[in-house]
Amino acid sequence: MSLRSPIGRVLGLGAAKEGVSHWWSQRVTSVALVLLGLWFVASLLRMPGFGYEVVVTWIAVPLNAVLLLLLIAALVYHSQLGVQVVVEDYVQHHGLKIVTMLFITFAHVVVAALAIFAVLRVAFSGVA
Amino acid sequence: MESSTTRKRPLSPFLTVYRWQYTMALSILHRVTGCALSVGLLLFAYWLVAVASGRSMYYEARDFFAHPLVRVMLIGFSFAFFYHLLNGVRHMTWDTGHGLERKAARLSGWIVFLGAVATTALFWLLIARRFGGAA
Numbered sequence: 001m002s003l004r005s006p007i008g009r010v011l012g013l014g015a016a017k018e019g020v021s022h023w024w025s026q027r028v029t030s031v032a033l034v035l036l037g038l039w040f041v042a043s044l045l046r047m048p049g050f051g052y053e054v055v056v057t058w059i060a061v062p063l064n065a066v067l068l069l070l071l072i073a074a075l076v077y078h079s080q081l082g083v084q085v086v087v088e089d090y091v092q093h094h095g096l097k098i099v100t101m102l103f104i105t106f107a108h109v110v111v112a113a114l115a116i117f118a119v120l121r122v123a124f125s126g127v128a
Numbered sequence: 129m130e131s132s133t134t135r136k137r138p139l140s141p142f143l144t145v146y147r148w149q150y151t152m153a154l155s156i157l158h159r160v161t162g163c164a165l166s167v168g169l170l171l172f173a174y175w176l177v178a179v180a181s182g183r184s185m186y187y188e189a190r191d192f193f194a195h196p197l198v199r200v201m202l203i204g205f206s207f208a209f210f211y212h213l214l215n216g217v218r219h220m221t222w223d224t225g226h227g228l229e230r231k232a233a234r235l236s237g238w239i240v241f242l243g244a245v246a247t248t249a250l251f252w253l254l255i256a257r258r259f260g261g262a263a
Contacts, residue, residue: 006133027223030216037213045254052186055179068176079166086163115173118180 022081029078036071056122065123069116076112080105154237158215161208168205206251211244 002009013019043064048054058064083104091097146152178189192198218236221227227236 027220030220034213034217037209041209041251045251045258049259050190052179052183055186059176059179072173072176075169075172079162079169082162083166086159111169111173115176118173118176121180122176 022084026078026081029074029081032070032074033078036067036074039067040071056126059119059122060126062123065119068119072112072115072119076108076115080108083108151234151237154215154241158212158219161212161215164205164208165212168208171202171205203248203252207244207248210247210251211240214240214243214247 043058047058059068084101087097087100087104091100143152175189175193178185193202218227218240221236222233227233
């Protein structure tokens with residue numbers, strides 16, 4: 001049995017022992033997404049067209065490919081953090097909460113893997 | 129036995145006790161648009177995977193995105209994107225301790241909402257002007 005008082009145990013890093021890291025990661029990805037998001041919107045508007053060759057050529061430009069990968073990473077991480085908060089707020093049953101979070105985490109990882117692989121494939125092989 | 133952590137304590141007042149104000153709607157809209165964008169992420173991934181899967185898959189995806197119903201959905205997603213972005217900046221301004229007073233928070237709420245509507249309209253206007261119906 002711990003001799004520390006309940007308040008003493010949650011001060012500093014808090015009851016979950018991770019402090020403000022969730023909150024902070026959300027802010028870091030937010031700032032990244034403001035920049036990367038605006039870059040992507042501007043890129044869509046400057047695209048010469050949406051034909052297959054045009055899009056492939058655009059993705060294959062190294063700078064575009066790398067920024068796309070960063071955009072995907074930031075989007076998926078930010079989405080995971082945000083949806084996690086929503087689930088924690090509204091899903092009350094403990095078991096259901098865990099299962100829902102498991103599903104949501106897997107879904108995010110799968111989406112990230114697919115999107116990243118797609119960009120890399122286009123970047124490395126060009127027009128198929 | 130009651131300890132300091134198991135004792136029944138008064139709960140903080142929940143949503144239902146407050147008078148409805150539009151700043152509340154803006155606040156919940158941040159969450160709603162965030163969830164919508166998480167779904168939109170699937171479409172973004174679908175688009176990228178379609179490009180990587182070759183010409184025929186890509187044109188299949190392009191037809192899908194050109195469907196009128198999907199277009200309406202995309203306009204919705206773009207609004208969600210611009211609203212969440214602008215309101216996110218509003219939130220981060222609050223994090224610095226600025227703009228929290230009632231008057232400032234209401235004003236920034238209006239700016240963010242109207243800004244999101246205007247940016248969405250501008251975006252699709254530019255898309256239409258640049259690509260016509262072919263985008």
